[in-house]
Amino acid sequence: MIRKNKKPRLNWIDFAVISSVVGFLIFVVLRVDSVLNYSWNWNHVFPFVMYLDEDTGQWVSNLLLEGLIITLRLAVYGIIISAVIGVVMGLCRISSNLFLRMVARSYVELVRNTPPLVFIFIFYFFLSTQLMPLLGIDELARSDSPAVKTMIWILCGDPILFSNFVSGLICLSIFEGAYITEIVRAGIQSIPRGQWEAGRAIGLSRIDVMRYVILPQAVSKIAPPLANQFITLIKDSSIVSLISIQELTFMAVEVGVSTSRIFEVWILVAVMYFVICYSCVLFFNWLERRAARSKR
Amino acid sequence: MSVNRKALFRYWKVSQQSRVVATLQYLVFMASLVWVVVHGANQMGYQWQWYNIPEYFYKVFEGEIYPGRLIKGLGVTVDLTLWCVGFTLLTGLITALLRMSDSISGRWLSTIYLELVRNTPLLVQLYLFYFVFSPIFGIDRFWTGVICLTFYEGSFVAEIIRSGVQSVERGQWEAGDSIGLTRWDNYRYIVIPQAIPIMLPPLTGQIINLIKHSSIVSVIAVADLTTEGRNIIADTFMSFEIWFTVAGIYLVLTLSLSMFVTWLENRTRVRT
Numbered sequence: 001m002i003r004k005n006k007k008p009r010l011n012w013i014d015f016a017v018i019s020s021v022v023g024f025l026i027f028v029v030l031r032v033d034s035v036l037n038y039s040w041n042w043n044h045v046f047p048f049v050m051y052l053d054e055d056t057g058q059w060v061s062n063l064l065l066e067g068l069i070i071t072l073r074l075a076v077y078g079i080i081i082s083a084v085i086g087v088v089m090g091l092c093r094i095s096s097n098l099f100l101r102m103v104a105r106s107y108v109e110l111v112r113n114t115p116p117l118v119f120i121f122i123f124y125f126f127l128s129t130q131l132m133p134l135l136g137i138d139e140l141a142r143s144d145s146p147a148v149k150t151m152i153w154i155l156c157g158d159p160i161l162f163s164n165f166v167s168g169l170i171c172l173s174i175f176e177g178a179y180i181t182e183i184v185r186a187g188i189q190s191i192p193r194g195q196w197e198a199g200r201a202i203g204l205s206r207i208d209v210m211r212y213v214i215l216p217q218a219v220s221k222i223a224p225p226l227a228n229q230f231i232t233l234i235k236d237s238s239i240v241s242l243i244s245i246q247e248l249t250f251m252a253v254e255v256g257v258s259t260s261r262i263f264e265v266w267i268l269v270a271v272m273y274f275v276i277c278y279s280c281v282l283f284f285n286w287l288e289r290r291a292a293r294s295k296r
Numbered sequence: 297m298s299v300n301r302k303a304l305f306r307y308w309k310v311s312q313q314s315r316v317v318a319t320l321q322y323l324v325f326m327a328s329l330v331w332v333v334v335h336g337a338n339q340m341g342y343q344w345q346w347y348n349i350p351e352y353f354y355k356v357f358e359g360e361i362y363p364g365r366l367i368k369g370l371g372v373t374v375d376l377t378l379w380c381v382g383f384t385l386l387t388g389l390i391t392a393l394l395r396m397s398d399s400i401s402g403r404w405l406s407t408i409y410l411e412l413v414r415n416t417p418l419l420v421q422l423y424l425f426y427f428v429f430s431p432i433f434g435i436d437r438f439w440t441g442v443i444c445l446t447f448y449e450g451s452f453v454a455e456i457i458r459s460g461v462q463s464v465e466r467g468q469w470e471a472g473d474s475i476g477l478t479r480w481d482n483y484r485y486i487v488i489p490q491a492i493p494i495m496l497p498p499l500t501g502q503i504i505n506l507i508k509h510s511s512i513v514s515v516i517a518v519a520d521l522t523t524e525g526r527n528i529i530a531d532t533f534m535s536f537e538i539w540f541t542v543a544g545i546y547l548v549l550t551l552s553l554s555m556f557v558t559w560l561e562n563r564t565r566v567r568t
Binding site for chain 1: 398
């Protein structure tokens, strides 16, 4: 585009934009102040993130911060599990075996074409009634062995919420796995055919070609969209609050109901999500730039 | 020649055979999955009541057919989606134009909007709209849902439009400029006609997303398909049947649209 080179300058659009934004803000402030008569009280809300314990003189984390930690745990473990699912299913998706291709295709299409909400509800129903007893998560959470207990504390927090956490995690991972499957497939298929042929020509087996030739090249193509998927995972994890997984959004609903400081709570929670996701975006962009520089 | 043909025939036979085998394997696999589900449900003492489902699609009363609750819910979902499609295109167009414009504040505004939408969860946005904005402006639930979904999807559409316009080659702009077209004429006669075929498949994909994401308004009790499903389950405890039916309806909607996208993509690829 030619006009991109021009330096941006103030013109009539700016006046329209600025006046409409200012008008909108004035309208909102007037409505909140006069019509709704809302009295802002941020001091009620911040203690739910962290508060200073008077007796010990230490800062103690509260519901919202704990929720945030669970959200981050869900996201980190979720991306690992769903990456494993994604790689396995992605390989199935391009395998020469038609049966595997059909299974992987059905998985991807089913997950991607049902609404996330409906998927989570259906899957949670199965999970809580059939899969969780099968995996023996509850027994694990109730086990007396101190080693298991400390492991659960370190990895997932309170053992009381362990099975709750695991079911949210499994739901999310299977959901995101379908998207990562497609990322992996696209990454592998973006490697030129010649690479395959060259690998076969020097006598590597199909698996060896995949392992030594294709995958190392595909990884650099898969990494950026995978990083993006991590941010999506942080955002999508808010949906599992609807099946009572106690992450940030769930906690926000609780705090909002119990304090009735609804405006402040939701604005604060939105800001928390924004800060987390946006710092991830900046970090990944920095990584990508660095990787590009080292390649050159 | 005849040898070749024979080999070809044998190959065809083998691949045909393996295709049949794979299909059989697949069917057996799916059947066993279904069996696991049904068996598990039976072990829980679940009573299947599929015969109760049709009444949620339609009811016959005194010789006339009335829509059942699921169909009413589907109607609300479609209604919501259609409103959103219109508003989303408008929002996306305005945002994309602001982003590509010369104006500083326009670029700022659209960038802030895009980053805000991209970096917060849809559910949190919905709560924010429902608890904060709808009391401020006095909007009812349905329109809160429409505005929230528009706000969310608008950002994606803006990027689709922008990349569509920018994918038109630089030379096309320059050619338009050199034959003396004004900026507006350049858009109208040169850029837009070329950008639209590029934009159509992702835009349809976005409508699929819109249908899927519209289920989230059930959280604020807009009577859409998902809400109706949840209500029926609360009344009758037929969780499995209702959820499968609801998911099936969504699947039919989205899969038929995505087949349409594939068709569109193939058509544009052939033409260019």
